[in-house]
Amino acid sequence: MSDLIRVLLIEDDEDDYFLTADYLSQCKEPRFDITWVTNSAEAVAAFRCKLFDICLLDYILGAENALDVLSVIKSKGINIPVVILTGQSDTKVDEMVMRAGAADYLTKSEIESPRFMRTMRYAMVRREIENERIERHKVEQQNKAKDKFLAHLGHELRTPLTSILGYTELLIDDSQNQRINQELSIIHTNGKHLLSLLNDLLDMSRIMANKLELAPKDVDLAGFMTDVHSLMNLAAKDKGLQLSIDCPAPVPEVIRADPTRLRQVLINLISNAVKFTDNGKVEVIIDMFHQMGTQGKEMLRFRVIDSGIGMPPDKLEDIFHPFEQIEDVMRANHGGAGLGLAICRELVSKMGGEISVDSAFGKGSTFSFTMDPGNISEQPREALNLASPSTRTATGMNLHVSGRVLIVDDLRELRRLTGHLVSQCHAQVAYAENGVKALEAVLIAEQEGHPFHLVLMDIHMPVMNGIDALKALRKHNCQTAVVAITAASRKGLRQSLLDEGFDGVLGKPIEKNALMEVLDKYLIRTSGVDIEHPDNASAASSEKSTEAPLLNNGLSQGQRILVIEDDIDAAELMQLLLIHQGHQVDIAQSGEEAMKKLHHNDFDHALLDLTLPDYQGFDLAPKLRNIAPGLNIVVVSGREPDAHQLEEHHIYHALLKPVSKQDLTRLFEE
CATH class of the missing domain: 3.40.50.2300 (Response regulator)
Known part of the structure; x- marks a missing residue:
């Protein structure tokens, strides 16, 4: 008192x-x-x-x-x-x-009496406790208001970014704009940079509000690091740098981690290393480490070493603080909001580890972080033997086949890389990002009389892994050939996958010759003309056509699509992008207009904005389905939609604004 x-x-x-x-x-x-x-x-x-x-x-x-x-x-x-x-x-x-x-x-x-003074004191203490409760409530309400504001801000910024990036992509693809291609590329690059800054701000906001949660699961370490290497190797090669991943001692085969957030930390550190290194190499070294204060518990340690510009020793602590940047870095015009390393520090902390940096100005930097790999006492230890990715796009594939191939992988970039290899052999390609969507795609394709001839199935995926997806397909009496794709190299894995019922096994990174053997075995070899769709032979080999739909399962016919979006610029852009892909597209700017159009027209799909002037998207979805029971609804939102609401309304696809041409290509065929 x-x-x-x-x-x-x-x-x-x-x-x-x-x-x-x-x-x-x-x-x-x-x-x-x-x-x-x-x-x-x-x-x-x-x-x-x-x-x-x-x-x-x-x-x-x-x-x-x-x-x-x-x-x-x-x-x-x-x-x-x-x-x-x-x-x-x-x-x-x-x-x-x-x-x-x-x-x-x-x-x-x-x-x-003494009781009088005690009563006074107790009343005052109760008042202080109540005041603290009221203050906490005010802070909670302010945090809720801030979170709501940031979510709204994210939505409002993503909507114009849709138009900026989308129309710029259209202009870049137009051959008549070759003379201003450099200027258009600058606009597109800076638009994507603005989007990355927005994502960092929203991540930092969730961290500061203590609302960023990890989703740990079993992660095959070799496969995970192979994917990271494949994703970052191209950026390194663009700067003439060598990117290597080494593991000097045996490590656990499987660890317990949130793969999305672990990948985010590694990609951020490797991207920074590539960004600030003009010549030389970037190394990632993985080993086990007994961290002080963990009672001898083994931790997994990652070190990202570069030969770049380095940093002064007195500035090393500052770089892990939000919005902090080194002045020399700023003068080098590398940009950024200074949030990436702060986000990495918080994510590593949530993984039970620590992050640090050792650097000398002009001599390069070493970023190290540890993480708790979970209970690894029963895990076999093995050397992490990663093969270097082959040059996948330098030369064409000699094989010419006809058939339909479904590629299943949770990483979009790796789906595209595999899809490009397959399309070079002139096969038709469709995609799915997990086992559930693969099962849906295969079964619908069979019902519609356009079955897949081959499924290339990644083993480690969220929602449903490759083994469970194969079992589900066989339970539905589907006899389509399914070949497993895995980066794991443990002894006996290949035979165990064959015993599970897979028709073959391909290792990551996929070698061209091995892939051609699989395609030649399960597809029909042709003499240079696509038997099923001779008019589309050239298109099938184009990289632009490799991202086939998830929703229509690779059907070549144009789809009837209703875009439900109140922002007319964003709506017209999506309409234009989809029309260029050969679809019939109409626009509705409100829920009422959408329901009227569904009463008078047949649509296969609806792209549904969650924020409309007269309806919230999840309230409108069941009304749309009452009018058109077979309608496939794809949510389009400026913020991450709630997973429970998506599941409740049986909506299996969502696009986050800004919606790009590539995003739409994943859903619909060009």
């Missing part, structure tokens, strides 16, 4: 006032400052002029009583502990005033 307690005494008897004031004035600690009034009107006036810590209220005040005064105080929104004083004890009065909101009830004869 404060050294000085400000007391408002509401008492109409002068003798009782002097008695109370005299007793309180004799107290050395705490000291009391007393203001005396005789009725509720004077009390309200006093509250307007001065702040008080506690109120002592006589029960009988002439024409008023304590219940009347309490009612007046509460009606004015005055939050202060009130102790009732009365001439004699009465249990019924005690209950009434406590129900009315009094902090306590005393007889005037107790004013000079």
